[in-house]
Amino acid sequence: MTAPIVRTLAELREYTTAWHKADEVIGAVPTMGALHQGHLSLVRAAKEQCDRVIVTIFVNPKQFDNPDDLKNYPRTEHEDAKKLASLKVDVIYVPNPEEIYPDGFATTVSVSGLTDMLCGAARPGHFDGVATVVSKLFMQTQADKAFFGEKDYQQLQIVTRLAADLNIPIDVVGCPTIREEDGLAMSSRNLLLSDRSRIFAPLLAEVMGDIADALNKGEAMGDIVPDATARLLAAGFNEVDYLELRDGSDLSLLNSMKPGARLFAAAWLAGVRLIDNIAV
Ligand code: PAF
Numbered sequence: 001m002t003a004p005i006v007r008t009l010a011e012l013r014e015y016t017t018a019w020h021k022a023d024e025v026i027g028a029v030p031t032m033g034a035l036h037q038g039h040l041s042l043v044r045a046a047k048e049q050c051d052r053v054i055v056t057i058f059v060n061p062k063q064f065d066n067p068d069d070l071k072n073y074p075r076t077e078h079e080d081a082k083k084l085a086s087l088k089v090d091v092i093y094v095p096n097p098e099e100i101y102p103d104g105f106a107t108t109v110s111v112s113g114l115t116d117m118l119c120g121a122a123r124p125g126h127f128d129g130v131a132t133v134v135s136k137l138f139m140q141t142q143a144d145k146a147f148f149g150e151k152d153y154q155q156l157q158i159v160t161r162l163a164a165d166l167n168i169p170i171d172v173v174g175c176p177t178i179r180e181e182d183g184l185a186m187s188s189r190n191l192l193l194s195d196r197s198r199i200f201a202p203l204l205a206e207v208m209g210d211i212a213d214a215l216n217k218g219e220a221m222g223d224i225v226p227d228a229t230a231r232l233l234a235a236g237f238n239e240v241d242y243l244e245l246r247d248g249s250d251l252s253l254l255n256s257m258k259p260g261a262r263l264f265a266a267a268w269l270a271g272v273r274l275i276d277n278i279a280v
Pocket of ligand 1: 030031032058060063130133134152155
């Protein structure tokens with residue numbers, strides 16, 4: 001049976017108030033829909049750790065820096081609800097846009113430092129949009145725990161920071177990236193890849209694995225990145241936004257291996273921006 005789809009905050013609060021009264025732990029899985037196995041793994045983690053699970057689906061206009069990207073973002077509510085049915089979530093919250101951004105909405109949540117680099121540098125305003133909507137969803141769901149994928153590692157760090165800074169009583173739980181058999185990190189954007197691009201897309205993860213091997217042999221990023229970039233471009237990637245080694249906690253830039261380092265990549269393939277990151 002599909003879970004009830006709730007579109008207003010008032011209705012959502014009827015559920016959450018009753019659950020809190022019964023001392024039940026509420027888990028939230030914030031998404032923009034187009035659910036794949038990566039999202040479903042977050043839902044499974046939430047089901048294991050919580051008594052009640054709310055999946056939110058909201059394509060957040062404030063986090064898109066490009067109107068075409070927003071227009072083309074896959075919207076698959078019916079299929080999403082079917083996928084969630086087998087996992088027995090309690091509520092699917094698909095807020096009407098005015099529940100998130102009512103007339104006169106004037107607040108932006110902006111996390112400094114962590115948002116200036118990587119995707120923040122390439123997509124101005126993106127993380128302000130994410131931080132703002134996630135703050136709203138934390139307040140609206142009143143969840144005790146929220147589940148995010150490490151696939152969007154920078155987002156996970158930012159969301160963790162904002163919950164701590166704003167004293168939002170929610171435990172942010174990071175879950176591992178789920179990959180296709182050929183190594184491509186699962187992402188809703190993969191649906192936008194043409195059949196031809198889909199063949200080349202896993203090269204991003206392959207190149208990252210090779211960079212990790214070279215780093216572990218003592219090579220420096222400065223010596224590895226030019227060839228790695230050339231390999232991606234030669235295979236049909238149009239542009240590499242970044243290929244960087246960073247500290248996994250404060251995201252400071254590194255040139256060579258150290259414990260806790262992570263490799264981050266973003267590259268364009270035929271109009272689709274793919275991102276990935278791995279612990280090295
Ligand atoms: O990762 C996403 O799907 C989105 O950035 C999120 C966290 C749901 C906020 O819109």
